[in-house]
Amino acid sequence: MSPLCQPWPVNEPTFRIATRADLPAVLTLLADDDIGRTRETEASDARYWAAFEAIDADPRNELIVAEAGGEVVGTCQLTFTPSLSRGGSERMTIEAVRIHSGLRGRGLGGDLIRWVLERGRERGCGLAQLTTDKRRADAHRFYDRLGFAASHEGFKINL
Amino acid sequence: MSPLCQPWPVNEPTFRIATRADLPAVLTLLADDDIGRTRETEASDARYWAAFEAIDADPRNELIVAEAGGEVVGTCQLTFTPSLSRGGSERMTIEAVRIHSGLRGRGLGGDLIRWVLERGRERGCGLAQLTTDKRRADAHRFYDRLGFAASHEGFKINL
Numbered sequence: 001m002s003p004l005c006q007p008w009p010v011n012e013p014t015f016r017i018a019t020r021a022d023l024p025a026v027l028t029l030l031a032d033d034d035i036g037r038t039r040e041t042e043a044s045d046a047r048y049w050a051a052f053e054a055i056d057a058d059p060r061n062e063l064i065v066a067e068a069g070g071e072v073v074g075t076c077q078l079t080f081t082p083s084l085s086r087g088g089s090e091r092m093t094i095e096a097v098r099i100h101s102g103l104r105g106r107g108l109g110g111d112l113i114r115w116v117l118e119r120g121r122e123r124g125c126g127l128a129q130l131t132t133d134k135r136r137a138d139a140h141r142f143y144d145r146l147g148f149a150a151s152h153e154g155f156k157i158n159l
Numbered sequence: 160m161s162p163l164c165q166p167w168p169v170n171e172p173t174f175r176i177a178t179r180a181d182l183p184a185v186l187t188l189l190a191d192d193d194i195g196r197t198r199e200t201e202a203s204d205a206r207y208w209a210a211f212e213a214i215d216a217d218p219r220n221e222l223i224v225a226e227a228g229g230e231v232v233g234t235c236q237l238t239f240t241p242s243l244s245r246g247g248s249e250r251m252t253i254e255a256v257r258i259h260s261g262l263r264g265r266g267l268g269g270d271l272i273r274w275v276l277e278r279g280r281e282r283g284c285g286l287a288q289l290t291t292d293k294r295r296a297d298a299h300r301f302y303d304r305l306g307f308a309a310s311h312e313g314f315k316i317n318l
Contacts, residue, residue: 060217081252087206088204088209117318134312152290152313153311154289156288156311157287
């Protein structure tokens with residue numbers, strides 16, 4: 001049964017590292033977003049396949065997917081950065097968090113983030129961090145509820 | 160002549176990837192900071208040497224130093240993250256930016272950041288990003304002047 005037809009909450013989501021077969025679904029999730037829609041294009045573009053291979057081959061990067069009812073319904077990317085701060089432990093950066101627009105508000109995003117935080121703890125990371133666009137007020141409340149502190153300003157520049 | 164004795168601006172700073180010999184000076188810079196002082200400890204700790212080796216061996220991480228008058232007077236760390244966003248280009252994250260406390264306000268930090276942005280461009284990165292503590296008001300003006308936009312909230316959580 002499609003997760004879209006399931007009652008709240010989403011039944012038994014599972015979380016794992018993405019395979020090459022997941023890439024079209026992940027790109028669809030990245031594009032299914034008011035802010036991302038202006039940026040992403042099609043999976044037919046070889047650059048996306050090359051980027052997937054680069055992530056997949058790097059021991060400090062992981063593309064994660066959430067799966068429910070046999071469908072990819074969420075994603076994020078983890079980067080583990082060796083650091084001279086905080087006793088030399090790695091820091092975990094979470095990027096490109098997306099949940100299927102038809103499944104938001106049903107606990108899946110919280111499950112995904114708690115799962116990746118536990119993954120970071122198991123790896124010995126001292127800190128997890130992310131940035132989210134100042135326009136995403138819902139996301140700010142979401143991360144606040146999960147225990148994150150909005151302690152930093154996030155600066156970006158196009159190169 | 161020590162760069163501390165030189166007239167403004169700092170004469171002919173050079174920027175390069177750090178070597179193992181630079182690590183004690185870099186750790187001193189990381190500790191010489193109102194916020195960082197509560198966190199960092201001594202270079203005698205083997206964990207810092209292990210973290211340096213991890214950064215040095217990783218093709219997607221670079222510890223950068225600024226040198227003037229034969230001394231290490233600034234540092235930052237660059238992380239190049241393969242990404243499915245923005246046409247599959249890498250994004251460059253800048254962390255742990257520090258300038259010797261006796262040399263601030265003399266243009267060295269701007270030179271360092273412009274140098275790393277050019278390094279990111281040469282590598283083909285589409286975006287550079289960083290977060291800075293909301294208490295660092297001077298840093299916010301600094302990055303704003305360099306062309307960064309404070310478009311994101313930066314969330315952190317200790318693991």
